[in-house]
Amino acid sequence: MNPIFVILAGAIGYGATILGWVLAPKSFAFAWLAALSVWVAWPLGGMALVLIHALTGGRWGIAIHGVLAAGARSVFLVPLFVIPYALTATRIYPWLQSGVTQFDNAIYLNESAFLLRGVIYLLIWLILGALVTRAERSAEELARLAPYALILLALTTTFAAIDAIMSLDPTFASSIFGLVFISEVGAISLSVAALALVLSPAPDREALRQIARLLLAFVILWSYLAFMQLLIVWQSDLPHETAWYLPRWRQGWDFIAWLIAFTHFFAPFFTLLSSRAQHSPKAVGFAAASILVGGILHQFWLVAPAAGARSWAIALLTLSALLAMACTNLLAARWTKQIWNWIEA
Amino acid sequence: MSRSFEAQAASKGLTGSFISEEASLAALSSLNAAGVGEVTLFSPVPPNEAPKPSRLPAVALVMGLLGAAAFFTLQSFANVIAYPLDIGGRPPFSWPSFIPIAFEAGILSVVLTAVIGAGALCGLPRYYDPVDETPMIRDSSIDRWVVVVRARDWDALARSQAILQDCGARAIEEAEL
Numbered sequence: 001m002n003p004i005f006v007i008l009a010g011a012i013g014y015g016a017t018i019l020g021w022v023l024a025p026k027s028f029a030f031a032w033l034a035a036l037s038v039w040v041a042w043p044l045g046g047m048a049l050v051l052i053h054a055l056t057g058g059r060w061g062i063a064i065h066g067v068l069a070a071g072a073r074s075v076f077l078v079p080l081f082v083i084p085y086a087l088t089a090t091r092i093y094p095w096l097q098s099g100v101t102q103f104d105n106a107i108y109l110n111e112s113a114f115l116l117r118g119v120i121y122l123l124i125w126l127i128l129g130a131l132v133t134r135a136e137r138s139a140e141e142l143a144r145l146a147p148y149a150l151i152l153l154a155l156t157t158t159f160a161a162i163d164a165i166m167s168l169d170p171t172f173a174s175s176i177f178g179l180v181f182i183s184e185v186g187a188i189s190l191s192v193a194a195l196a197l198v199l200s201p202a203p204d205r206e207a208l209r210q211i212a213r214l215l216l217a218f219v220i221l222w223s224y225l226a227f228m229q230l231l232i233v234w235q236s237d238l239p240h241e242t243a244w245y246l247p248r249w250r251q252g253w254d255f256i257a258w259l260i261a262f263t264h265f266f267a268p269f270f271t272l273l274s275s276r277a278q279h280s281p282k283a284v285g286f287a288a289a290s291i292l293v294g295g296i297l298h299q300f301w302l303v304a305p306a307a308g309a310r311s312w313a314i315a316l317l318t319l320s321a322l323l324a325m326a327c328t329n330l331l332a333a334r335w336t337k338q339i340w341n342w343i344e345a
Numbered sequence: 346m347s348r349s350f351e352a353q354a355a356s357k358g359l360t361g362s363f364i365s366e367e368a369s370l371a372a373l374s375s376l377n378a379a380g381v382g383e384v385t386l387f388s389p390v391p392p393n394e395a396p397k398p399s400r401l402p403a404v405a406l407v408m409g410l411l412g413a414a415a416f417f418t419l420q421s422f423a424n425v426i427a428y429p430l431d432i433g434g435r436p437p438f439s440w441p442s443f444i445p446i447a448f449e450a451g452i453l454s455v456v457l458t459a460v461i462g463a464g465a466l467c468g469l470p471r472y473y474d475p476v477d478e479t480p481m482i483r484d485s486s487i488d489r490w491v492v493v494v495r496a497r498d499w500d501a502l503a504r505s506q507a508i509l510q511d512c513g514a515r516a517i518e519e520a521e522l
Binding site: 227234235237275276 | 398406433434435439441444445
């Protein structure tokens, strides 16, 4: 891709985002969190998939190894993108605002504990990113690293999702929430890698088929977990749990919810069921694009209704923030490798 | 090959063996073109060209969707029209709780269709085929391609014999099939 085009698109993204930050700081805070929760799937999922492939093997991982390794390297951008989030966090979390009544779970949800946990997640991710990047060329080293790294990744991702997204409503608790986010991370990052493979000049057909089946597995896993949360909340019918779904179902948000069900489950699931589609780059590309749209919509649907107002502004800001992050990521993918080689030498 | 047609008046079956796949496939296609009856090829190795994809997966999918839709409708009917009960204040059309049953019913329909369909495609209720008794069929599991013809009538039998000979069959035998 032409770097000038990428720089221009990134500049538009940053321009719109900064304008949003100045004019509507509260909407910006929600939008940045939504965009960050989508983008972070790329470094976390890239690391996780590289490590999973080191343990399982298979053509699929070899075909997209370069792309996934670049994804894992982009974890070094996380601190940069966390800065605006950290600066505006007081605007979006009710338990961070001064003068509100204490919540029952204040022992977990308070400023210093939140900061401490955030620093721990960041440190673990950065160290894992450095270790994966160093071991990237050797399958053996990656396989030695993988068990510990995957366990740490799963734990930190679960708690990060709870801290950053679930705590938007401090009275809501769902024990499946972290797993839903982990499956979302896997689905988004594999979709991006699948799109990169489909758009490459001569995609490996067998690898494409394996990736199509893995995508199908991620779609089923995510749908199962996301639906289970709804079903359990529906059956137990407790006020503090159903209250989380209400703002995500009223004032037109039910339309977004159905759109998520369609783009994140029905379209990719029924496309990838057919073994002929699993061999076709076009069909796999369509399914991956649909999952990507569904993933963005899903994270937006998790975050934005908590704002309670200005959903359109948040939607626009989320898209521009995502554009800014993606362009930065694209440009940095080359530099991080060079910087890494320089550090190693 | 010493026996004549008149001596074998009871049989309308014919087996012909070939030493190459190409010759046997040529015989198969010309026999099919001539429309002599049911023609089957027995091969010692898996065929080179991929077999025609089966329609069974698509049928199984449709049956699965029908099964899921049927059970979703059944639960909706039972809870909304037939026996509306107030369960913890939930609406009668409590669709999230209908989905697990609809899913299970869909999977059951898919599995039943696939298992019964695959059995039927293999001709399952028929557990014996007289072709297994012919002397030539044993060669088809060693190094020969064997074409089996179940001719429609005597004329078709004679034409099949001629076609098999033209295509270079190494041996031709009649059989009661």
